[in-house]
Amino acid sequence: MTAVPFLDLKAINLRDADRFQDALRRVLDSGWLILGKEVSQFEANFATYCESDHCVGVGNGLDALHLALMAWGIGPGDEVIVPSNTYIATWLAVTYTGATPVPIEPVEAMHNLDAARIEAAITPHTKAIIAVHLYGQMADMDALAAVARKHGLKLLEDAAQSHGARWNSRSAGASSDAVAYSFYPGKNLGALGDGGAITTNDSALAETIAMLRNYGSRRKYENEFVGYNSRLDELQAAFLSVKLPVLDRDNARRTEIARRYGEGLSGLVGLTLPFVPQQAAPVWHVHVVRTERRVQLQAFLQERGIGTLIHYPIPPHRQKAYAALGYGEGFSRLPKRSTAKS
Ligand SMILES: *Cc1c(COP(=O)(O)O)cnc(C)c1O
Numbered sequence: 001m002t003a004v005p006f007l008d009l010k011a012i013n014l015r016d017a018d019r020f021q022d023a024l025r026r027v028l029d030s031g032w033l034i035l036g037k038e039v040s041q042f043e044a045n046f047a048t049y050c051e052s053d054h055c056v057g058v059g060n061g062l063d064a065l066h067l068a069l070m071a072w073g074i075g076p077g078d079e080v081i082v083p084s085n086t087y088i089a090t091w092l093a094v095t096y097t098g099a100t101p102v103p104i105e106p107v108e109a110m111h112n113l114d115a116a117r118i119e120a121a122i123t124p125h126t127k128a129i130i131a132v133h134l135y136g137q138m139a140d141m142d143a144l145a146a147v148a149r150k151h152g153l154k155l156l157e158d159a160a161q162s163h164g165a166r167w168n169s170r171s172a173g174a175s176s177d178a179v180a181y182s183f184y185p186g187k188n189l190g191a192l193g194d195g196g197a198i199t200t201n202d203s204a205l206a207e208t209i210a211m212l213r214n215y216g217s218r219r220k221y222e223n224e225f226v227g228y229n230s231r232l233d234e235l236q237a238a239f240l241s242v243k244l245p246v247l248d249r250d251n252a253r254r255t256e257i258a259r260r261y262g263e264g265l266s267g268l269v270g271l272t273l274p275f276v277p278q279q280a281a282p283v284w285h286v287h288v289v290r291t292e293r294r295v296q297l298q299a300f301l302q303e304r305g306i307g308t309l310i311h312y313p314i315p316p317h318r319q320k321a322y323a324a325l326g327y328g329e330g331f332s333r334l335p336k337r338s339t340a341k342s
Pocket residue numbers: 060061062063086087089090132158160161182183184194195196
């Protein structure tokens with residue numbers, strides 16, 4: 001029996017059980033189950049929350065990333081800069097377009113993409129950078145936006161773990177071309193199933209993605225391009241509208257718990273606590289500590305009923321799925337990639 005489970009989704013969602021019932025009833029009464037009022041209302045409210053002009057709801061976070069890259073016309077022969085340290089979805093979105101993910105090491109203390117290492121990886125084929133706000137803390141968006149601007153690259157943010165986080169008091173999207181969100185149940189803003197969204201200030205991009213998610217269609221039975229079926233589900237949108245108003249309160253609670261962890265764990269030899277630079281206001285999707293004695297610490301905590309997980313045990317470039325890219329053990333000691341310049 002785990003006294004402190006890693007994540008208790010049941011408890012989190014039962015809190016709002018009555019409001020979920022009301023939301024279900026609302027959708028049933030409306031008789032509209034796909035791309036209805038619930039989706040458009042949630043899109044409007046989430047755009048406002050994110051201080052963004054547009055929000056397009058999609059099927060999940062991976063599709064949010066993929067459809068944004070697609071809308072920019074990124075495809076075979078292109079390269080997209082991605083963090084080496086991220087959940088594999090960031091990479092898969094690039095692979096789906098036919099482009100190649102080009103991994104960059106993180107700033108060690110903050111786990112996020114290191115802007116200073118990007119320029120050395122840029123080739124004539126580079127089209128975009130995906131910044132991931134891993135573990136709930138935003139990457140250095142000032143530095144990343146400067147690199148993207150200088151080289152004329154699209155900048156996409158993967159905010160699947162960072163709904164509500166800020167960098168220099170600004171929300172994700174303030175200095176990028178688009179932001180991809182996931183509403184997977186375990187995320188800070190989680191649905192009762194899959195869901196995702198893209199926010200952007202670019203109205204043409206929002207319109208293209210709104211078509212891409214719905215068979216490339218603007219008008220029923222008229223298909224302007226080869227699109228997908230990746231719509232945010234009407235019922236999930238209704239459930240998300242129950243949770244969006246309490247997101248800031250939930251994030252504040254996470255911050256309070258992180259503060260207590262920081263207090264209680266500070267000064268322990270061999271344990272590195274999360275580093276939060278003064279520009280960052282993280283939302284603590286997870287609280288990541290680092291130690292050389294990871295196995296022992298995990299077992300020690302497990303014996304005392306405290307659940308932990310490793311985020312992530314195998315980085316994308318070491319997954320079997322990406323064996324063809326030819327990356328060896330230890331990212332910095334990689335065999336040289338053949339970057340055939342044209
Ligand atoms: C969860 C996650 C995704 C993918 O979201 P899904 O909704 O599961 O497709 C993408 N990137 C990161 C960093 C994530 O944590």
